[in-house]
Amino acid sequence: MPRTEELGGIPRKQLNIFYVLDTSGSMDGVPIATLNRTMSETISSVKQLVEKTADALVKISVLLFNSSCQWVQPKGAERLEDFIWEDVKAGGMTEMGLALKELNSKMSRKGFIESDIGSYLPVIIIMTDGRPTDEPDEALEEIKKNKWFTKAVKIGFALGPCADVNLLEKIVQDSEAVIKTDSLETFARLFKKATVNSIVMQGQSRTTADVVTGKGIVNEIMGGDGDDPYGFSDDDDLFGLGDDSDVFEFGDDSEYGYD
Amino acid sequence: MEGKFKKGKQIQTINGKTVVVEEWLAEGGQGDIYRILYGGEEKALKWYKLGKMGKTPKAFYENLKNNVLKGAPSDAFLWPLDITSWEENSFGYIMDLRPEEYHEMTEFMLAKVRFKSYRIAVDAALNIVNAYRILHNQGYSYQDLNDGNFFINPENGKVLICDNDNVAPDNVETGMLGKPRYMAPEIVKGKGKIKPNYYSDLFSMSVIIFILFCLNHPLEGKRFLVPALTPARQEVLYGTKPLFIMDEDDKSNGPDPVIHRNSILVWECLPGYMKDIFLKAFSQTAMEKPGTRPREKDWLDVLVRFRNDIVRCRCGNDVFVSEEGPCTCEKCGKKLHIPYRVQFDSYSIPAFPGNRIYRVQLGICDEAKVLACIAGMGVSKKDPSILRLVNLSSKSWNVTNREGKLVKIRPQEAIRIKDGINLEISTEIGTETVKIIRNDAAK
Numbered sequence: 001m002p003r004t005e006e007l008g009g010i011p012r013k014q015l016n017i018f019y020v021l022d023t024s025g026s027m028d029g030v031p032i033a034t035l036n037r038t039m040s041e042t043i044s045s046v047k048q049l050v051e052k053t054a055d056a057l058v059k060i061s062v063l064l065f066n067s068s069c070q071w072v073q074p075k076g077a078e079r080l081e082d083f084i085w086e087d088v089k090a091g092g093m094t095e096m097g098l099a100l101k102e103l104n105s106k107m108s109r110k111g112f113i114e115s116d117i118g119s120y121l122p123v124i125i126i127m128t129d130g131r132p133t134d135e136p137d138e139a140l141e142e143i144k145k146n147k148w149f150t151k152a153v154k155i156g157f158a159l160g161p162c163a164d165v166n167l168l169e170k171i172v173q174d175s176e177a178v179i180k181t182d183s184l185e186t187f188a189r190l191f192k193k194a195t196v197n198s199i200v201m202q203g204q205s206r207t208t209a210d211v212v213t214g215k216g217i218v219n220e221i222m223g224g225d226g227d228d229p230y231g232f233s234d235d236d237d238l239f240g241l242g243d244d245s246d247v248f249e250f251g252d253d254s255e256y257g258y259d
Numbered sequence: 260m261e262g263k264f265k266k267g268k269q270i271q272t273i274n275g276k277t278v279v280v281e282e283w284l285a286e287g288g289q290g291d292i293y294r295i296l297y298g299g300e301e302k303a304l305k306w307y308k309l310g311k312m313g314k315t316p317k318a319f320y321e322n323l324k325n326n327v328l329k330g331a332p333s334d335a336f337l338w339p340l341d342i343t344s345w346e347e348n349s350f351g352y353i354m355d356l357r358p359e360e361y362h363e364m365t366e367f368m369l370a371k372v373r374f375k376s377y378r379i380a381v382d383a384a385l386n387i388v389n390a391y392r393i394l395h396n397q398g399y400s401y402q403d404l405n406d407g408n409f410f411i412n413p414e415n416g417k418v419l420i421c422d423n424d425n426v427a428p429d430n431v432e433t434g435m436l437g438k439p440r441y442m443a444p445e446i447v448k449g450k451g452k453i454k455p456n457y458y459s460d461l462f463s464m465s466v467i468i469f470i471l472f473c474l475n476h477p478l479e480g481k482r483f484l485v486p487a488l489t490p491a492r493q494e495v496l497y498g499t500k501p502l503f504i505m506d507e508d509d510k511s512n513g514p515d516p517v518i519h520r521n522s523i524l525v526w527e528c529l530p531g532y533m534k535d536i537f538l539k540a541f542s543q544t545a546m547e548k549p550g551t552r553p554r555e556k557d558w559l560d561v562l563v564r565f566r567n568d569i570v571r572c573r574c575g576n577d578v579f580v581s582e583e584g585p586c587t588c589e590k591c592g593k594k595l596h597i598p599y600r601v602q603f604d605s606y607s608i609p610a611f612p613g614n615r616i617y618r619v620q621l622g623i624c625d626e627a628k629v630l631a632c633i634a635g636m637g638v639s640k641k642d643p644s645i646l647r648l649v650n651l652s653s654k655s656w657n658v659t660n661r662e663g664k665l666v667k668i669r670p671q672e673a674i675r676i677k678d679g680i681n682l683e684i685s686t687e688i689g690t691e692t693v694k695i696i697r698n699d700a701a702k
Contacts (some may be wrong), residue, residue, distance in 0.1 A: 001569060001577040003590075007474045009370040013488050049286075054368040054406055055440070061375050068273075109486055117518060118486050122652045151489065204288040205403045205438040206404045208316060209450035211490040223309070 014119040015056035015202060016077055016112065017195065018152075020099055022120030022128040022159075024066040027090035031129060031159065031184060038188040042195045050080050050195065054209050055203030056120055061112045065099035067092030077112040094128065097136035098166065104143040107240060122148060123198040126171060127157035127191070131164040140170060155179070155194050156212045159187050166179040179222070193221040262291035262306065270351070272297075272341040273324065275626040278304055279354060287432075289424070290351070297341070297353050304343075304423075306351035311423075313434035319343070322427050323352060332397055333627070337410070352424070361410035361419055368406060369471060374413050378575040378613075380417025381566045384468045384689075388562065389630050390420055391464055392555035395457055396626055400429040402455040404463035405438035406470065406570060419492060429457045440476060440497060444546045448499030458549030465540035468558065472529075475522035477541050480504035480512035483577040503541035505534070523577035528579055532561050532606075556619075559629060563617045567608035570595060582611045599646070599676050610635050610646055610676045610695065621691040633684060634674070647673040648682075648695075655685040663701055 019039075023032065044059070050058045054161040059077035064070055072086075103124075106112040113119050143149050156168035156178035179194075181187050197220055201212040210216075262283040264389040270278045279296040286292075290307040297304075313319035324342050333337035339352040344470045366372040374380040387409065394401060401408075402425040410419040425435045436446055443462035445453050476483070478501050485492055502512040502521065505526055514523050526534070536553055539545060545552045574591035599610040601657050603620055614633040618624045633652045638639050639645035649671065650656055656668045661679030668682075669675055680695040 001528045001579050003576060004373040004375075004380065006524065007370060007373075007521045010368045010470065010474050010476065010521070011479065011483075013483075051371075052363050052365045052369075054365040097513060113486075115486075118484050118488055120488050121490075135487075142673070148487070151487070200288055203407075203438060203440075204530065205407075206436050207434045209436065209447075 010054055011116055011117050012054065012057040012147075013060045013066040014113070014115040015199065016122040017058065017080075017198060018103065018107070018112075018124045019062045020103055020124065020126040021062065021064050021088075021091045022094060022129060022130065023064045023088050023092075024068070024094040024096070024133075024160065025091050026130045027091075027113075032088065034184040035127075036085070036190055038191050039087040040087075042189075042192045043080070043083055044196055045192060046199055047081060051244055053199070053203060056199070057117075058199055059112075061106065063099060063104075064101055064105075065095055066090070066129050067095060069094065069095065069099045069102045073104075073105070079173060081114070088121045093133035094130045095134045096128065096132035097134040097139040098163075098246050100136055100139035104139070104146050104149065107143075107146050107148040107152075113251060116238075116246050120202055122152045124149070124172075125157070125191070125194055125198070126153045126154070128161060128163055128168065132167060136167065139147065144173075146211040153198060153212055153217065155198070155217060156214075157181075157187060157191060157194075159184075172214055174213070174215050175201075177218050179218055190221055195219055251253070257258060260482055262286070262293060264293060264306065270343045270346060273327075274341050277417065278343060278351075282315070290530065294356065295353070295373055301356060302340070302353050303356045303662060304351045304353055305350045309518075311402050312349070315434065315636055316348075319424075319433065320350060322431075322433060326426055327352070327523070332334075332392055332394045332399070333419055334392070335386060335420055335649040336420050336423055337403050338423055349693055354421070355409060357419060360367065360414065361412050361417075363469075364406050364411055364471075364656065366414070367411065368474065370474070372413050374416070374577040376569075376571065378569045378571070379413065379416040379574050380471055380567055381562055382479075383411050383418055383473050385559065385562045385566065385630060386416060386418040387467060387471075388464065388555050388558045391460065392559070392629065394426065395429070395555065396459065398428055399426050400455065400457045401426055401460050402433055402434045404460050404467065405441035406467065407438070409467075416640040439493060440479075442497065443549065444498050444501045445549060447494060453618050458552060461552040461554065462540075462545075462549070463566050464555075464558075465537070465553070469537060469541075472533075473522040473525045475504060475514070475519050477503055477505075477537070478512070480514055482512040484515060484518065501541075502543075502624050503538070505537065505539065508540070530565060530579060530581060530637075533565055563619055563630075564606060564608060565616045567611075570597070570609055570611045571613070580611075582607055587644065597698050599678060599695050600698050601648075602696050607696065609698070610636055610648075612646065615651075615682075615691065618686070621686055621693075625687060629688070633686075637673075639675075646676040647675050652684065656685070 044159050058080040059076040060080050060083045063074035154172035156172040158165045159178040160177055160182055165180055168178045179190055197217045264280045268280040270365055280293050282294045284292045285296055289311040290305050293304045295302055295304045327339045327342050337354045338355055341353040343351045361371040394671050408420055408422050425433045426431045437455055441463045443459035445457050448457055478496055491499050504514050540553050568580050570580050572578050572588040576588050576590040578588050580586045581590055597609045599608055600607040615632050618631040618633055619629045635649045635651050638648055639647055650668050653670055658666050658668050659681040676695055678697045682693045691695045
């Protein structure tokens with residue numbers, strides 16, 4: 001028999017969580033400090049959670065945007081266990097279109113969703129406290145062609161009265177998947193919950209056959225009836241064979257096909 | 260993170276006792292776990308989140324209350340001991356705290372904790388199957404069997420089963436469907452219309468056993484390696500077209516040499532009877548017809564045999580010893596010294612220190628006695644080259660040697676293991692005969 005120490009861990013699908021965070025000038029002061037503490041606490045909480053989950057290998061990618069945008073880990077998504085949040089500063093404009101363009105460029109297997117084992121549908125948590133200072137429509141139309149993006153579980157956070165709620169609703173493609181709050185304390189609490197629930201939902205025992213959605217997670221964390229974190233999916237196996245989308249290219253998929 | 264209750268919070272139970280919250284321990288999918296004082300003793304409290312008490316919380320509460328009154332099926336269950344009154348539209352139940360030496364099954368799956376030996380992994384599987392057999396035979400089903408239900412001691416394979424909140428009389432709905440990847444195909448395909456029951460428990464249990472041994476999910480072969488595991492793909496993999504990673508007829512979901520290395524390594528070492536039961540449990544027939552799935556007794560029969568067929572070489576390696584004769588350790592190359600075997604009705608096991616005869620190997624038996632040790636094998640203290648069989652049962656054995664001489668072996672007494680010995684072992688039902696044979700005379 002093989003020795004027990006010869007065996008490695010069970011193969012796990014990757015669960016990519018993309019944070020897209022507004023660090024523009026209007027976030028300066030208490031808001032950016034709150035964001036720093038929230039990210040730091042969220043990561044530390046979910047580390048304990050994922051240490052013992054065999055359902056998925058959780059990876060984190062953080063995109064910060066202001067007058068420009070930058071990935072916290074430019075080389076690719078980082079395992080949550082290894083991720084350490086380093087405080088960021090606020091300043092500059094709110095170039096949301098630029099952020100969407102950058103997100104689009106990395107939401108692929110050649111980008112940050114690279115994995116031999118494959119992935120669950122990614123999670124995108126996007127936060128802004130203002131209105132875009134660029135024209136994001138074109139970037140939004142472009143990213144909607146990316147199936148990783150359209151099929152992702154998306155949650156928006158509109159922080160403060162100046163946040164462009166309409167734009168967030170368009171990005172997350174569901175008006176009920178956007179959390180609007182003027183309270184930094186509420187933001188901190190719900191942001192953490194959104195991350196935790198995004199991870200837990202993947203492997204949680206279920207009472208319905210429906211699938212996890214951003215709206216479901218928002219309902220859950222907003223203290224809805226809590227029994228409906230899943231919504232109906234019109235998933236028609238878009239990730240299947242013969243898909244020749246440039247952005248969503250699967251190479252040698254055919255050998256795994258069943259159709 | 261922390262739960263809603265602060266230290267010192269008091270809650271009443273239906274038995275008139277008071278729970279005093281000491282510390283928040285963890286958050287689960289359904290609720291928070293606290294360390295509490297209950298009648299002065301340290302226990303755990305699981306407090307439900309709103310909306311996490313099934314579809315009809317009142318019925319969920321009543322079912323749990325009935326389980327409390329009924330008591331644990333066996334000591335392998337971390338069973339609800341008491342239940343609180345309703346408070347702010349929720350409630351909790353009290354159970355024992357998990358002892359420190361027990362680890363979550365997921366820690367084994369991630370290879371963060373390892374069994375002391377392969378044989379201990381088999382012991383863990385035996386304990387799991389036996390616990391579910393007792394539960395099922397009392398007319399209950401578990402309904403949400405998954406990798407989050409078990410605490411296992413890596414040193415001895417003892418198991419504690421937690422999350423017993425969905426246990427209900429078989430075919431009674433709790434509103435629970437189960438955890439993705441562990442639900443039986445009919446539940447996945449049923450999309451909420453077909454509810455878990457005894458047969459779906461059997462499927463989920465087979466998944467757990469395969470994972471314990473092979474550290475791979477039995478349905479996650481090459482087909483699992485799709486770039487995006489969408490809900491639609493999951494439905495195919497686990498519901499409409501499930502295919503065993505080791506299926507002998509259809510290799511399209513076979514193991515990838517790198518990603519599924521664990522299952523390749525283990526599978527080639529498994530004895531034929533273990534492969535057979537896995538092939539049966541995950542055959543297309545068993546996936547489609549729940550009634551054809553191996554029962555717990557089928558699993559116990561092969562697992563006790565498997566346990567005894569794994570012997571420890573002096574180099575520390577666990578070696579599977581077949582009936583086919585001399586056996587060599589694949590790690591150090593040395594031949595294992597196994598002069599005798601213990602012959603049952605249809606198969607034999609090597610006579611080797613540490614091996615046992617379980618009650619289940621001696622014909623029909625009482626539920627609670629399945630894994631009772633009837634005999635143990637060890638070496639003589641005076642002369643370690645002498646192998647002995649100790650009577651660990653409560654009844655005397657009639658033992659006849661090759662010359663026909665009859666002796667009585669009382670409980671705790673031992674005989675030297677020699678060729679040609681016949682043991683008549685009395686059970687609560689009758690008498691079973693077991694023979695000692697030379698290793699080269701085995702079937």
